[in-house]
Amino acid sequence: xxxxxxxxxxxxxxxxxxxxxxxxxxxxxxxxxxxxxxxxxxxxxxxxxxxxxxxxxxxxxxxxxxxxxxxxxxxxxxxxxxxxxxxxxxxxxxxxxxxxxx
Numbered sequence: 001x002x003x004x005x006x007x008x009x010x011x012x013x014x015x016x017x018x019x020x021x022x023x024x025x026x027x028x029x030x031x032x033x034x035x036x037x038x039x040x041x042x043x044x045x046x047x048x049x050x051x052x053x054x055x056x057x058x059x060x061x062x063x064x065x066x067x068x069x070x071x072x073x074x075x076x077x078x079x080x081x082x083x084x085x086x087x088x089x090x091x092x093x094x095x096x097x098x099x100x101x102x
Contacts, residue, residue: 004102006076006087010039012096015070021096022072028086034079042071 008025012018022039029036047069050062076083092098 004077004079006079006084007101008074008076008087009042009099009101010072010074010096011099012070013068014095015068017093017096018070018072021093021098022074025074025087025090028090029074029076029079029083032080032083032086034083035077036074037077038074039072040074042073044071045069 010018010021010025012021026036026039045068047067049065051065052059053061053063076087087100090098
């Protein structure tokens with residue numbers, strides 16, 4: 001067994017889409033005969049921003065906005081060329097991205 005691995009980091013704003021994408025990738029990779037580790041949830045990033053409601057008066061009055069970025073980590077171990085081809089042709093839903101590292 002070789003020690004080569006591919007690390008996939010899946011990011012998205014909706015945790016249901018991220019989990020569905022992880023499930024699809026796991027099924028796809030297992031069908032090619034590769035071994036996986038994961039998906040492992042990575043802590044969620046939470047971005048907060050406060051904006052003044054009025055430009056001049058009442059500086060204590062603010063609107064608060066936030067955005068969450070959900071992440072999952074999948075390691076593909078002992079892969080073959082078919083696995084790489086399947087991962088590269090995988091269709092992602094809108095709002096989900098994958099970072100691939102070797």
